[in-house]
Amino acid sequence: MAHELTKKQAVIRMIGFGIASAAVYAGAFYDPNAFVELCSRGGGYTALPIATVLLVSFVHGGFASNLWTALGITAKVPAKTAQAVKTQTKRPEARATLNA
């Protein structure tokens, strides 16, 4: 389970991922026609659109995730996990016994 980020941490990460995401989009749309032409050559160039969308899913996905956290829209801790933590019992202490 991922640890919960504080709002401040989420804002910092959101800005970082946001800048990276903007840079990737700016790179792709700097000369969109040339980029589309490269991505549609087929053959060995097949890797280019796939690598691009994977990169976008990492940086823009990171931005989106931190954006929702920064806005206070977070997931509810699953009940099972909460219950599991609550029902954990202490290990019994070692006690000396006499086997007579």
Add this chain to the structure above:
Amino acid sequence: MDVALDSLRFIDLTTANVIFLLIVGFIGGLVSGFIGSGGAFVLTPGMMSLGVPGTVAVASNMCHKFPKALVGAIKRFRYGQVDVKLGVVTAASAGIGVQVGIKIQNMILAAWGQAGSNLYVSLSFVTVLITVGGYVFYDAMKSRKGTGQDKTPALALKLQKINLWPMVYFKTANVRISLWFTVPVGFATGMLAATIAVGGFIGVPGMIYVMGVGGLVASASELVLAFLMGLCGTVNWAMQGMVDIRLTLIILAGSLLGVQLGAIGTTLVREVMIKVVMGSIMLIVAVSRALAMPKYLAQLGLMNISKDAVSIMDAVSFGIMCAALALGAVIILGAMVKARRAMARQADQTAYGQA
């Protein structure tokens, strides 16, 4: 460098087009993050309505679908909802289903042409969505009246009791079933994905009603399946140079925001809401596709209908499809807002009780 694009394959982008793709991408992502699939079905006709050729629309849609599914799957994996093994096992048979689906499509195309192929797609849409969607919706309404928790369906219980080698145990789903019973679910998912591009409309209900997986885990594991099928499909289309990366990146910008919100939503609402959203969308899309059928019947000479009526029905059909997606988004967001208000009220009451 000034490069001229092949205008037959790639359209000129206008501001209105970009805004349309961003909005549909966001709503599609929201629905996919919540029910595991279903967000992409508006995008292909949506792009085609902007003038994008069919193959480029399908390829660009698929290229946005697999990274979106990846992000959604990672998010829901963190919530303990994804059964990776279940996704991978069903994806194996889904791969075969996709190949068979493509073969059938090609055979129909060769025999009856484009109109025959379109009629087959619409007929598949209507048949599958009405039967499966109708049952999902009925089951959701039945569950809503009860506790709202999923009970293992009778068929799944019977199948789980059959000890047919090799038996597979899916840990997160907590289901032990013969591998042979996962094959029809995966195969049908692949077939449907190759036919109407939304395999999840069979995949998720198949996992729930045939294998006995809970709605939450089924919709989350479907994202693994969508990622694997989407990646393979994208490689195929990209080899042929059909991906318009501009369209893909614009849709992704919206859908990555939506898919994460949808995934968060699954932890806030009752499990039955997944079935409610899925059933509602499937039934409305069935109506939309039914309205598209007379056009293809007329093209095949099986029905007489005026051109004006066809164009009105086309517009209404597309409008209903968009409405289905919008309704799904409204139900999800509404349920999330309601759940958050209830949580806030509960927190207030607890604080008041302690004071």
